Amino acid sequence: MLRHALPRFVEGVIAPVVVFYAAFAVLGLNGALIAAVVWVYGGIAWRYARGHGVSGMLLLAAVGVTVRAVLAAVTHSAVVYFLQPTLGTLLVAMAFLASVPLRRPLAQKLATDMVPMPEAFLKHARVRQFFLRISLLWSLVFFSNAVISLWMLFNESIGMYLWVRTSLVAALGAVAVAVSILGFRRCLTHVNGAAAHA
Incomplete structure (x- = not known):
């Protein structure tokens, strides 16, 4: 991958x-x-x-x-060029957040678009809980991305915005990916363990 x-x-x-x-x-x-x-x-x-x-x-x-x-x-204005994707990131963050109280986690939708998963697995309570938490995590990541981007866009030079913002956002994304993968592995271990004892 x-x-x-x-x-x-x-x-x-x-x-x-x-x-x-x-x-x-x-x-x-x-x-x-x-x-x-x-x-x-x-x-x-x-x-x-x-x-x-x-x-x-x-x-x-x-x-x-x-x-x-x-x-x-x-x-x-270079600000105009970079403002649109930042606002798009904010909308994505809101979509992830809104999916949680609706009990239709966006993280699950994206994951199943990439990797088909059995319906019985997706209905497991632990799996549902995992995808709700990961949706919250990614909402926080995208909100942080947007806040960092907006602050730097209006307070720093374009050079500083490009390099520092890109580095911070990449590092934040990498941490979120690692947490997502580790969380999913733990979820799989728990579900498989429960199935083995059933």
């Missing part, structure tokens, strides 16, 4: 920051915006050239980056 996820993390998170900051330092805001758009569409062209499919989500992301770049260029 890590071998599968790491290249996508570098391509989707680290590389865009490097590209934007390098272009920002050398060419200014408009050059950085153009570089960000070229990076996204270059990635799509590279996939087509190698015969790999391009997902609808990636195409939507490309359109989103284009709209953000145009708005930032018109307003002459």
